[in-house]
Amino acid sequence: MLDPRKWNWKLKYMEEKLDLRTVNVRRYILPLREGGSLPALVDADDGFNYVLKFRGAGQREKALIAELLGGEIARFLGFKMPELVFAQLDEAFGRTEGDEEVQDLLKFSRGLNLGMHFLKGALTYDPVAMNIDPLLASQIVWLDAYITNVDRTFRNTNLLIWNRELWLIDHGASFLFHHSWTNWEKHAIGPFSMIQNHVLLPVADRLEEVDAVFREKLKASDIKKIVGALPDDWLLATGEEESPEEQRQIYAQFLTTRLNHSQIFVKEAQDARRSLV
Structure with missing residues (x-):
């Protein structure tokens, strides 16, 4: 039987409250066409790039709920998991986007979305x-x-x-x-x-x-x-x-x-x- 004390637990991860950072999306870089939810690579106001999961796509908010719960449980259990952040899209974002499908996605995703830190070169x-x-x-x-x-x-x-x-992604x-x-x-x-x-x-x-x-x-x-x-x-x-x-x-x-x-x-x-x- 394994000794739990020898596992690489992140014991300090959980404190009184689980807080995710909130960032504002500045720029839509490109769509990531894997799967049916049309995630995208975006730039945020903290200077980092994120894979953005949109509330207006696919299973809508329930996919984001599953993404957050699954990802944070994985992190708590000690898995390598990119940082998750709340990502804010304002009403003006995407109005100049030329692709109508993407423009509709952005329109219906205004407000709070979920971003996952982009692992460049993975x-x-x-x-x-x-x-x-x-x-x-x-x-x-x-x-x-x-x-x-x-x-x-x-x-x-x-x-x-x-x-x-090895890093885990996508629990939506x-x-x-x-x-x-x-x-x-x-x-x-x-x-x-x-x-x-x-x-x-x-x-x-x-x-x-x-x-x-x-x-x-x-x-x-x-x-x-x-x-x-x-x-x-x-x-x-x-x-x-x-x-x-x-x-x-x-x-x-x-x-x-x-x-x-x-x-x-x-x-x-x-x-x-x-x-x-």
Whole structure:
């Protein structure tokens, strides 16, 4: 069994409140055509470039909610994860954009969006050409089964190599339950069958060890702090009947319940792996 004290935890990451920086977007540089959400590379007023996830695209604010929750849980658990920031688009932004599709996207994304620090020169992880440590693979598989992330497959790994280290990106396709918002309790204690498509599953042979350590590390109070970072603006825009605070409570209860029943999704992943190797 692994000793949690030997893990590279970022113990000082969580304090009384989880605060994300807010930046103002100054310039739209170019669209990034991967996937259907049309993220873009932008320049902000802090002098850095960000991959911007737009509230007007695809699954709208729910994709941003999943991105924030999944990314910050990953960071808390010790994964390499680019900084996430709130990114403000003012009403005048994009009026001179020539591409009508992009102009509409910018128009419907005014207000608070989500930016991810751009890792210049990063390479996409190639599972055929690049080996990965089984412990790290098991950690990532556990995370994605926990947050029900469907988008870490051979087709789209959402893993980058930067400065010779593996970085996680793009968690917007997580938290499947919130697209229907019913029976969240059932989803919280259910398996995650789509883990069978995970790019790292064949290598993930230390899931039980990872489960023990992550369950010890991640507490209900930590989950509450991460969920507390969700802006009212996004939650109000989802169209759900529940108030922003009630929605936060559901996300927190979902994550806490799922953590308490992690043996269910761990067994599902182990069974899926045995069918592959």
